[in-house]
Amino acid sequence: MSAAPVLPVTAAPRPPAPRRSPRGLVQPIAAVTSVVVLLGVPFWLIIATASKPHAEALDPDLSPPSHWQLLHNVSTVVEDGRMLKAFFGSLLVMVPSVAIVLVLGSMASWVLARRTSRLLAAVYAIAISGIVLPPAVVTIVLLLRQLGLAGTPVGMVGVYCGMYLSTVIFFVTGFVRTIPVELEEAARVDGASPVRVFFQIVFPLLRPVLATATILICLYIWNDVFYALFVIGGRLDTLPLNLYQVASSGLYLQNWELIFSYILVMSLPLLIVFAVAQRRIISGVTGGAVK
Known part of the structure; x- marks a missing residue:
């Protein structure tokens, strides 16, 4: 009596990964942007102003200094x-x-x-x-x-x-x-x-x-x-x-x-x-x- 043929076991096909709709990306992008704006902008203002010469720092803004002198200003403050x-x-x-x-x-x-x-x-x-x-x-x-x-x-x-x-x-x-x-x-x-x-x-x-x-x-x-x-x-x-x-x-x-x-x-x-x-x-x- 011949044995029944053994069929190869094939893995079930995986369902395709759900694609995020453009609306689903709006919330994380908005959250990251809010954190960058609320924390990054004030921190950059402090760093940029602390690194400027006196003439450029009279009116603090977000523009980078033309000449970085953070260490000089810090040493002046400490001394x-x-x-x-x-x-x-x-x-x-x-x-x-x-x-x-x-x-x-x-x-x-x-x-x-x-x-x-x-x-x-x-x-x-x-x-x-x-x-x-x-x-x-x-x-x-x-x-x-x-x-x-x-x-x-x-x-x-x-x-x-x-x-x-x-x-x-x-x-x-x-x-x-x-x-x-x-x-x-x-x-x-x-x-x-x-x-x-x-x-x-x-x-x-x-x-x-x-x-x-x-x-x-x-x-x-x-x-x-x-x-x-x-x-x-x-x-x-x-x-x-x-x-x-x-x-x-x-x-x-x-x-x-x-x-x-x-x-x-x-x-x-x-x-x-x-x-x-x-x-x-x-x-x-x-x-x-x-x-």
């Missing part, structure tokens, strides 16, 4: 604008403020996320209300004068801690709720104290959201000139305060190439940090939205 001293002044108020806010805000968020009661719900609402309620500058200055902290870095650190503690609590509380409670219960069974549970179990798991909060708070403090002007103006130089002072004096008056060079150098540290940590920032923003 004559007391920028190095202002840089350390900004670090003096930013680093302690960020460290204190992250630790205290994380501890408060841990308690608010793990315990549920009407009282703590009201405390949480009051804690995050600082995001939308602007602080009263006059009251802050008068209070610092009564405490003897007006015009001091300690007073400025206290102001920043009070202003941005709400931001940390808002970000971290939602993220803590995504951490399994069993990790903390296992540590308590082994005899760990609440402080040890927080710093050895919970705090290391908060790195993504703390990275996000760190970048945002550093951005706010690094570029702040309004509150610093009233609290420490004239007693301690920060980069925005120093730029405001030298731009208002005869040194940088109508010297747009120096002003834009100062802005470029002042923004460079945060741009580098943001470019390096952008993935961690995005994961921290979306991590608290799981629950």
Whole structure:
């Protein structure tokens, strides 16, 4: 008895890939064009103006400089604008403020996320209300004068801690709720104290959201000139305060190439940090939205 012939197996033909209609290309092209216009044009204006000679920079525009002298303008800014001293002044108020806010805000968020009661719900609402309620500058200055902290870095650190503690609590509380409670219960069974549970179990798991909060708070403090002007103006130089002072004096008056060079150098540290940590920032923003 002869076996039945085996027919060759042929793969099913793939359906043709759908072609994008011209209308489907309009949206991505419009989005990319909007990003280029909104971000690229201001950035090019800063670069071009900071690279021009003084005669060409009197009327800032988008035209490229006839002679690029960005390094010369930057060196002039660093040497004559007391920028190095202002840089350390900004670090003096930013680093302690960020460290204190992250630790205290994380501890408060841990308690608010793990315990549920009407009282703590009201405390949480009051804690995050600082995001939308602007602080009263006059009251802050008068209070610092009564405490003897007006015009001091300690007073400025206290102001920043009070202003941005709400931001940390808002970000971290939602993220803590995504951490399994069993990790903390296992540590308590082994005899760990609440402080040890927080710093050895919970705090290391908060790195993504703390990275996000760190970048945002550093951005706010690094570029702040309004509150610093009233609290420490004239007693301690920060980069925005120093730029405001030298731009208002005869040194940088109508010297747009120096002003834009100062802005470029002042923004460079945060741009580098943001470019390096952008993935961690995005994961921290979306991590608290799981629950």
